[in-house]
Amino acid sequence: DAKTTQPPSMDCAEGRAANLPCNHSTISGNEYVYWYRQIHSQGPQYIIHGLKNNETNEMASLIITEDRKSSTLILPHATLRDTAVYYCIVRVPAGTASKLTFGTGTRLQVTL
Amino acid sequence: DVKVTQSSRYLVKRTGEKVFLECVQDMDHENMFWYRQDPGLGLRLIYFSYDVKMKEKGDIPEGYSVSREKKERFSLILESASTNQTSMYLCASNPDRDPYEQYFGPGTRLTVT
Numbered sequence: 001d002a003k004t005t006q007p008p009s010m011d012c013a014e015g016r017a018a019n020l021p022c023n024h025s026t027i028s029g030n031e032y033v034y035w036y037r038q039i040h041s042q043g044p045q046y047i048i049h050g051l052k053n054n055e056t057n058e059m060a061s062l063i064i065t066e067d068r069k070s071s072t073l074i075l076p077h078a079t080l081r082d083t084a085v086y087y088c089i090v091r092v093p094a095g096t097a098s099k100l101t102f103g104t105g106t107r108l109q110v111t112l
Numbered sequence: 113d114v115k116v117t118q119s120s121r122y123l124v125k126r127t128g129e130k131v132f133l134e135c136v137q138d139m140d141h142e143n144m145f146w147y148r149q150d151p152g153l154g155l156r157l158i159y160f161s162y163d164v165k166m167k168e169k170g171d172i173p174e175g176y177s178v179s180r181e182k183k184e185r186f187s188l189i190l191e192s193a194s195t196n197q198t199s200m201y202l203c204a205s206n207p208d209r210d211p212y213e214q215y216f217g218p219g220t221r222l223t224v225t
Contacts, residue, residue: 043116043202043218044155044204049213101154
């Protein structure tokens with residue numbers, strides 16, 4: 001799996017967009033970008049994934065650069081409940097069981 | 113909604129005790145996973161299972177074993193608990209048909225004294 005680099009922490013004002021960057025310069029052609037988050041004292045929660053096109057769902061948007069070496073997760077209107085550690089993971093989805101390798105992620109603090 | 117439950121949120125055991133951590137999922141998922149999470153180290157995979165009675169070692173299997181006798185249940189066993197196994201243990205599952213998303217339980221915080 002390709003290695004990812006994320007800033008250790010970020011702050012965001014409530015109601016503003018939170019833009020969380022991730023570098024994955026060694027990504028290969030068949031690897032997807034996934035984002036998970038972990039709210040304090042809970043298990044990780046899947047947010048979104050993509051291969052090369054931008055993706056949007058009810059939680060967030062994922063912007064992947066054209067060369068696929070970096071991506072940005074966007075929470076359009078951050079709330080206090082979005083305070084969490086956000087993990088960017090790059091891997092090939094497997095048909096059968098396949099592990100997720102979580103790094104240390106970005107700790108997002110949403111403030112009033 | 114998919115539900116992954118773990119038998120305990122908090123557990124305190126003594127060194128040398130045998131410890132069982134239970135995980136149950138209610139969505140008929142084929143794949144189940146056990147991770148541990150430690151500050152500064154992220155999540156690390158201990159074992160996973162892709163079918164009943166099947167198991168594969170993850171990155172850090174030493175000191176652990178697993179059991180999957182039924183599809184919905186995946187147990188993590190610490191044969192002789194040690195203080196360096198004090199950690200947060202997370203169980204996850206996903207179906208073969210959707211390899212993108214893993215569903216996690218709430219975690220068990222185990223303290224070995």
